[in-house]
Amino acid sequence: MDRSGDRWVIREARPGDAAALAGIDRRSWTATYPGIVPESVLQAWIEESPAKWRALLSELPPEAPQRLWVGERDGEVRGYATTSPSKSWWLEPPAGAGELTNLYLDPDAIGTGLGRALYEHAMRDLAARGFDPLLVWAFRDNPLARRFYDRMGLAVDIPDHDWVLGEVPCPIVRYRLDRPATSVLVRGRHG
Ligand SMILES: CC(C)(COP(=O)(O)OP(=O)(O)OC[C@H]1O[C@@H](n2cnc3c(N)ncnc32)[C@H](O)[C@@H]1OP(=O)(O)O)[C@@H](O)C(=O)NCCC(=O)NCCS
DSSP states (O other), X not given: OOOGGGGOEEEEOOGGGHHHHHHHHHHHHHXXXXXXXXXXXXXXXXXXXXXXXXXXXXXXXXTOXXXXXXXXXXXXXXXXXXXXXXXXXXXXXXXXXXXXXEEEEOGGGTTTTHHHHHHHHHHHHHHHTTOOSEEEEEETTOHHHHHHHHHTTOEEEEEEEEEEETTEEEEEEEEEESSHHHHTTTTTTTO
16 A cells, blocks of 8 residues: 555645645635535635635734644645634534634545545644544535545534525534544544
């Protein structure tokens, strides 16, 4: 088996990563979201992404509870994960919850181990900061993401919730991991 994924380096994002992250958004969302997210919303997300990353990376104070992780190899950023205290965008989260708010890879980095490396790093960091439970929202009809979170040992606790995008209901599901300090790595290790 190719273990080239072992060479992925995970580090905190910095302002110079903005263009690379916007490129990942564009390629990943274009490959993943047609048929899941309405076309006009998807185009708006892609157009807004470069400015969003520039602002976020230049304005986020070091002590912010939101953390942005990138995965790189040979100096090239190919994926990212973001974490935060859980948001109440869709439903009020359980007390103390932390959230993996984004996980995106360049399409040709899928299946290299980068997804797992970013996931484990981000979830371990949330657990080390005392968040419990850990939550992840995903589109219900995104099979790649669904299979990945299943393999990581997460359980679905909200199986169907509508996120209305461009007046179209886009079903999402919520995954949950309880007591992450003992289970983040052990349960997901060999999927
Ligand atoms: C969801 C997503 C991040 C999951 O990533 P992934 O590619 O499945 O996960 P990995 O990069 O860890 O790859 C795992 C696969 O690579 C293989 N692999 C190859 N080299 C590897 C290595 N060194 N270490 C671990 N796994 C390796 C594994 O065998 C595994 O395949 P398997 O599950 O069939 O056994 C990715 O599919 C993605 O970015 N999708 C599009 C965007 C998206 O939907 N994001 C989620 C939003 S909620």
